[in-house]
Amino acid sequence: MTIKLITFLLLLFPLFTPAPCSADDKTLTLWIHPYLPATELTRRFSPLAAYLAKAIGRPVDIRVQKSYQAHLDFIGRDLADIAYVGPANYVYVTDQYGPKPLLAKLEMEGNPFFHGVIIVRQDAPILTLADLAGKSFAFGDHNSTMSYVVPSAIMAAAGVGLDRLAHYDYLGSHHDVALAVLGGYFDAGAVKEEVFHAYQNRGLKALAITPPIPPHLFLTRADLPPAMVNQLRAALLAINTMLPNKENILAAIEDSATSLLPVTDHDYDELRSLMKGVK
Amino acid sequence: MNILSTSIRGFTYNRVIIALVAVMLVTLAVIDFAIIRQQRDSIMRDVRHRAAMEMEQAATAMTEPLLKYQFANIEQFVQQWAAGNHEVVKFTAITPSGHILTSFQRLITGPHRFTVEKKIVFQGRHLLTLVLEKDFSHAEALLSQLKFRLLFTSLYISAALGITLWFVFRFLAIRPLEQEVSRRRQAELALEEVNQQLEERVQARTKEISTLLDQEIHHREALTRLTAERTANYEETIFTFVDMIEQRDTYTAGHTERVAEYCRLIAEAMGINESETTRLYRAAILHDIGKLATPDAVLLKPGKLAPLDRELIKLHAAAGHHMLSGIAMYKDLSEIILHHHERYDGEGYPDRLQGENIPFLSRILTVADSFDAMTTNRIYKPRKNIATALTELRLLGGKQFDPDVVAAAIPVLQGVQMPESISQTPITDIEKKRFSYFFNDRITGLYNEDYLKIILKNNLEHYQYKCLNILHLQNVQEYNNRQGWSKGNLIFTQFAGELQRLFPDAMLFRAYGNDFAVISSEPCSLESRNPDSFVSLSGTGITIAEQQVDLAEETQYTIDKLEKIQLTSEK
Structure with a gap:
């Protein structure tokens, strides 16, 4: 199936190639998965894109994907010049499409x-956890690392x-999950x-806490010239030292974001092994 | 003017108005209460209805998110909506399992709240229960505002009603009444004023009268006093006159007193009134006052009066009238006095009035005067007894006297008591002196022959004296020739002194020059006196021829006899 997919992609390749490859001064695209409305995400990432x-x-355009799955496929087929991706999706992408050049991971609250x-x-x-058998369970998003992938x-x-749960559902938002559990609509949930x-103070307790999960990260398409990759990596990591811009750029993306750190594929090994167990 | 009555009446109708206003106010308050209650119900219904509507809307809005498990949206909606709605006190979303999904609680809330509950159900599936607690303080504030407005309106209406009523009462009902009362009051005041003026006038008049009365009383008192004084003066003057007469002549004094008393008796007998009687009495007392002007020589003359003397005597009636007529208070007496010697037959004096022309009181006085003259002794005339006098009066009635007066006088005068004897000797010093003019010898101071004659004459009636010794001095002429008259007189004086020593109790007389008489009340002693025993005569050559007359025996002895004796002895 993978071969078929690759073949299909290869067949399409000539159609797409001219766009990213046509010239170095052409616009770069920054793709983001739809964890928030597209306009909100565009607003959040604009400072970074401008930077x-x-x-x-070169100009950097912000693009928001239709779905998590489309995001995975797009990254996997190296259609996104730059992509922002969650840890679970990264594991999926690399598992399916091989390694990608990594730029930096977004550290939260230090x-x-x-x-x-x-x-x-x-x-x-x-x-x-065993007590959960026969209970109802609320997940966040099917593509969410922490509200579905790892907890499940x-x-x-x-x-x-x-299959051992009485029933379960994907509520979308972590907050909805928390409120659903508080309100008794579900016996348990993952957030x-x-x-x-x-x-917590409103009446929740932690039944289980997951192992550490690495944060979101920026990567490029595999076929982006290494010079450009390095240039981008350097630019992102440089944000840590550029104090005036750091706050504007990082805080815009996520309030709790504190810095952009160097990242390697090994950082996601533990997560990769956890997810293997799920499958 | 009439503040009191107005205020009282004003108070009365004001009270009526106040009571009406109070009733009005209470009624309006009750109506207000009903309105407020109704309004509250209405407003509360409205508020609840609105809340229910809101809940319905909320439920509709929440159904889809609930179905999609968009609890965060639900919470956000609840919180935002509750926060934005100030009437929301508490908004709680309760899950079917009984847990609170989300809850809004306002910290500052009012006291008035109500709760609305809404179950959100979709296709028979209970999704959520919304419990909304709302504050209707706003409604309450509205009600309160309404309440105040109503109350204010009520007060306003009541006040307006009160004022209107007051005006109506004041100007439509009370004013005419007040005017009437005022008119009456004014009339009363006018009457009062008139009364007061009248009273003042009465008081003034009373005072005037009182003053006049006081003056009158004073006047009368003064008059009474004056009258009393005048009367006193009158009496005093009369007494003074009487005193004057007494001083002049003791006999006349006693005489007037008696005559006055007889006049009074006769007047009373004739039924004359008291004042006339008194007048007559006073006139009688003063009837002989004119005799003050009569010379002593005539008045006191013993013996027969010469025609000239008689004429002088007659003057006393006019003199008395003259004296008294000049004094107003005695003028009416003077008329009586003037005519007390008139005769009924017109032969009297001074005016020879006749009968009824003589004042009546004068006629009485004439009778009384004559009666007393008859019944009293005079030195020169012995008295008649009462019966004789009365007979004489009767005889002279119609001639000298008014017969009516005589007729009235006789019975009353019959009973009068005459004094036993009326002293013939002078009583006062003046009388003695005056007496001596007539009856004393100039040389010896002894009584003279005139008095001897009277004594002897009077002794014929009373036989008071028993013995008369006549001492005839002889050779007196020779002695005088030898020694002179003055020596002879000295001898007489010495002899008289010796006689006085010898006969201290006897009356001694010198008569006809050389004769001396000794009258004694002792009977005559037969023993003869030694003529030489008289010291004063010794060596003078004068001798005494003594003759003794027993007066008890010689009852008819008169002075004429004495003369004879003397004559014989001279021989």
Whole structure:
């Protein structure tokens, strides 16, 4: 199936090639998965795009994908010059399409890792993951690392696969998940640590916490000239030292973003192994 | 003017108005209360209805997100909507399992709240329960505002009503009444004023009268005093006159006193009134006052009066009238006095009036005067007894006297008591002196022959004296020739002194020059006196021829006999 896909992509290749390759001074595209409305994402990433355009001397356009799956495929077929991608999707992309040149990972609150939390009501008679069998469960997004991918992986590891749940659903937002559990609509749910802390006082408790999960990262298409890759990497990492711009650029993307750090594929090995268990 | 009555009436109708206003106010307050209550119900219904509508809308809006599990949106909606709606006190979303999905609580809330609940159900599936607690303080504020407005309106209406009523009362009902009362009051005041003026006038008049009365009383008192004084003066003057008469002549004094008393008796007997009687009495007391002008020689002359003397005596009636007529208070007496010697037959003096022409009181006085003259002794005339006098009066009635007066006088005068004897000797010093003019010898101071004659004459009636010794001095002429008259007189004086020593109790007389008489009340002693025993005569050659007359025996002895004796002894 992979071969067929590659063949298909190759067949299409001539059609697309001229665009990115036509000239070095051509516009670069920065692709983002739709975790927020497109306009919001465009607004958030504009400062970064402007910065990069200035740093590399080429215009940078912000593009938002229709879906997570489209994002994966687009990155995998090297259609995006620059892409912003979550950890789980990165693992999927590399698993399916091979390694990509990495630029930098976005550190949150000075922490190079995240944790997902499986939540239940404080007064719920659920003490272990195994107790979740026969209960209802709320996930965030099917493509979300911390609200679905990793939690479902550790649940499966604990012997509670999705099929063992009474029912489950994808609510979309971490906040909706937290409120759904608080309101009793679902017995348990999965949210990122940050949201758990936000709702913890209202009556939630952590049933399980995921292993550390590396953050989101920027990568390029595999066929981008290495000079450009290096130039982009250097420009991104340089943001840490450029104090005036750092706040504007990083905070625009995410309030809690603190810095852009060098990244390697090994940073995602643990996640990759977790996800293998899910599959 | 009439503040009091107006204020009282004003107070009364003001009270009526106040009561009406109070009733009005209470009624309006009750109506207000009903309105407020109705309004509150209405407003509350409205508020609840609106809240229910809101809940319906909210439920509609929430159904889809709920179905999509968009709880964050729900929460956001709830929080935002509640925060934006100030009437929301509490907005709670409760899940079917009973847990609170989200809750909004306003910190500052009012006291008035209500709660609306809404279940969100979709196709028989209970999704959420919304519990909304709203504050209707705004409605309450509105109600309160309404309440105040109504109350204010009520007050306004009541006040307006009160004022209107007051005006109506004041100007339509009370004013004419007040005017009437005022008119009456004014009339009363006018009457009062008139009364007061009248009273003042009465008081003034009373005072005037009182003053006049006081003056009158004073006047009368003064008059009374004056009258009393005048009367006193009158009486005093009369007494003074009487005193004058007494001083002049003791006999006349007693005489007037008696005559006055007889006049009074006769007047009373004739039924004359008191004042006339008194007048007559006073006139009687003063009837002989004119005799003050009569010379002593005539008045006191013993013996028969010469025609000239008689004429002088007659003057006393006119003199008395003259004296008294000049004094107003005695003028009416003077007329009586003037005519007290008139005769009924017109032969009297001074005016020879006749009968009824003589003043009546004068006629009485004439009778009384004559009666007393008859019944009293005079030195020269012995008295008649009462019966004799009365007989004489009767005889002379119609001639000298008014017969009517005589007729009235006789019965009353019959009973009068005459004094036993009326002293013939002088009583006062003046009388003695005056007496001596007539009856004392100039040389010896002894009584003279005139008095001897009277004594002897009077003794014929009373026989008071028993013995008369006549001492005839002889050879007196020779002695005088030898020694001179003055020596002879000295001998007489010495002899008289010796006689006085010898006969201290006897009356001694010198008569006809050389004769001396000794009258004693002792009977005559037969023993003869030694003529030489008289010291004063010794060596003078004068001798005494003594003759003793027993007056008890010689009852008819008169002075004529004495003369005879003397004559015989001279021989």
